[in-house]
Amino acid sequence: MSAVPARAVHGDERTPVERRLRELLARRSVLPGVIESVDAGADLWELGMESLAMVGVMVAVEDEFGVEFPDELLTRDTFRSLAVITDAVVSLTREEGPA
Amino acid sequence: MTEAICRELASGVLAEHAAEVDRDARFPKEALAALRSHGLLSAAAPAGQGGLGADVPALARMAARLARGCGSTAMIWAMHQVQLACLLASDAGPELGAAVNRIVRDQLLVASATSEAGVGGALRRSACAVERDDPSPAARPDAGEPASTARLDKHATTVSYGLEADALLVSARRGPDSPPGDQVAVLLDAADASLETLGGWNPLGMRGTCSPALRIRAAFADWRILPVPFGDLVARVMTPLSHVLWSGVWYGLAAEAADRAAAHARGRAGTGSPPSGALAEMRWRLSAVEAQLAEAARAAQAVLTGAAEPTVAFTLLVNSLKLAASQVAVDVALAALRVCGMAGYSEDGPHSVARLVRDLLSAPLMIGNERLVAINAELALVARDR
C-alpha cells in the first residue's frame, strides 16, 4: 500500500477532493444522514457501509475523478474512510494527470 | 504423508460408516475420532503450535481425499479448519490466545453460526447483537477473573455439528445500536452456551453434518469477542478458505462419482459397445475444477499469510471457484448417474452414486449461488487483472 502517500503531503489538493467525494457519496445515498458530516478519518465499515455498496462507491469514484484503481488498491482498506479514499484519488490523479 | 493418511482413512473408517451415518443422519463419531487420533483436526494450525502446519493447497487436497470416503465427514473437517484459521488469524489477547491454543492442542471441534433467521445466508449481515446489562464499561483490570459482561441470543438457521462441537464461532452485531453490517465474531464455549434445537434435521444430503436450526444463548466475558473486525476476517480468511475447502470436498465427491462410473463401464467392456462419451466429459470437467481449485488455493494462501491483499480480483476468483465447483460437481455426479444407470441410482452396491449426488446437491445452497452471482456481477464492474 506504499503507493498511497501520507495525508500531510497533499494538504491543499486534498480538501477539494475530499469535499467532492463526500458530496458524491451523499448523492449515492451511501450512509445517508451520516456521510454529510462524518469525520474524514471515521471507519465507514463500522458505520455500516456494506460490501456491495463499496463496489458502487468504487465505480462512482472512478467515474467522478476519471481514475482507474489498480487491483491492489481495490480493497476494504482503501475504502475504509473518506481520508483514505481521498489519498488514493490524489495519488492516482497525480499519476494520470488531472481529471 | 498427511494426504496419504487421509486417503487411508477415507477408504477405511470413513467409507465403513458412511452409509449408516447418511441413513441415520447421525454424527460420524468414528470418523472424527480417527481424524483426531492422527492430529488431523488441527491440520491448519502451525506445527509450532501443535498443529500439522498444512497450507491451503494441502488442506484442499486433504478435503478432496476425505470426501471420497464420506462427504459429511469431509465437510465437517473442512468447516472446522475454516473456524480454526479464523481463530488463528485473530490477533488474540492473552485469554483468547490461551483458548485458541487449547483448541489446537486438544483438537477441540469448532462449529460456525453465521446464518440467521431473517438474514439467511447473507454472511455480512446480522440481526442479533452483543448486549450488555450495564452500558458503562466497568473496567476493573485487577479484579480477578473477568465476569460475563456480554450476552447474545441468536436464532441460527443451520449450524453443522452444533450439538457435537466444543466451541462455536458466532457472528452478531457489535452492539444493540450497530447497523446490520457492523459485526463481530464471538468464540463461545459450548459448555457455557444454551443450545436449543429448533425443528429437526432430515435433509436430502450431507446428512451426517447434523446441521439443525439452533437458538444459541450465552453470557460471556468480553475477551471472547474476536478483536479483528468481522468484515476483514470474512474477506481475508472465512470466505476464501470456505470456498476453497468446500470446493475441495465437492471435487472429491465428483471425482469419486466419476471413478465409480468408469468402474461400472469397465464391467460392461465385454459387451462390445464403446464406453459412454460421458466418461470423457467428466474428466475434462474435473480437470478444469482441479486447476481452478489449485489456483484459488494458492491465492488464498498468499492472502492468509499477508503476502497479498484480498482485492476485488481475489474475491472474484474465490467466489468464481465456489460457483463453478458447486455446479460442475453436480453435473459430473449426474453424468455418473446416467452412466451407471440403476446401479448408480441404488443406494447400495459398488457403483452406487446416489449418496454422492444427494450430498453434492447441497453445494449450490451453501451460501446460495444466486447470492454469489449477484455479488460477482457487481464486482465484475470494477474487475482488473491481478
Ligand SMILES: Cc1cc2nc3c(=O)[nH]c(=O)nc-3n(C[C@H](O)[C@H](O)[C@H](O)COP(=O)(O)OP(=O)(O)OC[C@H]3O[C@@H](n4cnc5c(N)ncnc54)[C@H](O)[C@@H]3O)c2cc1C
Ligand atoms: C450442508 C450445509 C451445511 C451448512 N452448515 C452451516 C453452518 O455450519 N453454519 C452456518 O451458519 N450455516 C450453515 N449452512 C447454511 C448456508 O451456508 C447458508 O447460510 C444457508 O444455506 C442459506 O439459507 P437459505 O438458502 O435458506 O437462505 P438464503 O441465503 O436467504 O437464500 C434463499 C434463496 O434466496 C436466494 N437469494 C437470497 N438472497 C439473494 C440475493 N441477494 N440475490 C439473489 N438471490 C438471493 C438464494 O439464492 C436462495 O435461492 C449450511 C448449509 C448446508 C447446505
